Amino acid sequence: MSDSIQHWRFDPLDTWFFREARGFDTSGSNALSSLFPPPARTVAGALRTLIGEQQGVDWARFADAGEYADLKQIIGSGDDLGALRLTGPYPQWNDERLYPVPLHLLAKDDDYRFLAPGEEDAAVVCDLGRVRLPRIVEQPDKPLPGAKPQEDGWLTGENLQRVLRGCRQNQTVVVNRRSRMRASASQTQVSETAGRRS
Incomplete structure (x- = not known):
């Protein structure tokens, strides 16, 4: 088998739900949350x-039948992925890969602020030693009370670069919510001699 890279795209035909791994009867609760993007497994x-x-x-018959030995070397069996090497999944929006919003970007509605390390002279002593606690970089004329990290938000590559550079406040940062995305995964097949997944 030759080394080859294949990209697989998953488009929903209906609503997607990827549930947590715990059983429905765990802790007497029957409510489970949906995860997105779906777990790699x-x-x-x-x-x-x-x-x-x-x-x-x-x-x-797959687990016990010797007739599938060649296929098992490619796709594995159980926890063994065989020769498959997988990366992803990566959410996409309009065929562009999305990245999780860094936690230093705070938002409220469509307005954004950034966390930055506090000033050196404002460091505090705590169980971690002398630390500079984060502070919100405010616009003097526009405080943003209630801004918080966008834990369920995603950014395009271009907007991620702008956020990491500390984009100017008058630039718009588009945060895509999980309800508007589809997942994709990249899959690489490698030779049988490559061993287990790394």
């Missing part, structure tokens, strides 16, 4: 199933 399972289905696998 979920995407890996979907890709392995697709490859197996294309090869006509009888899944009831």
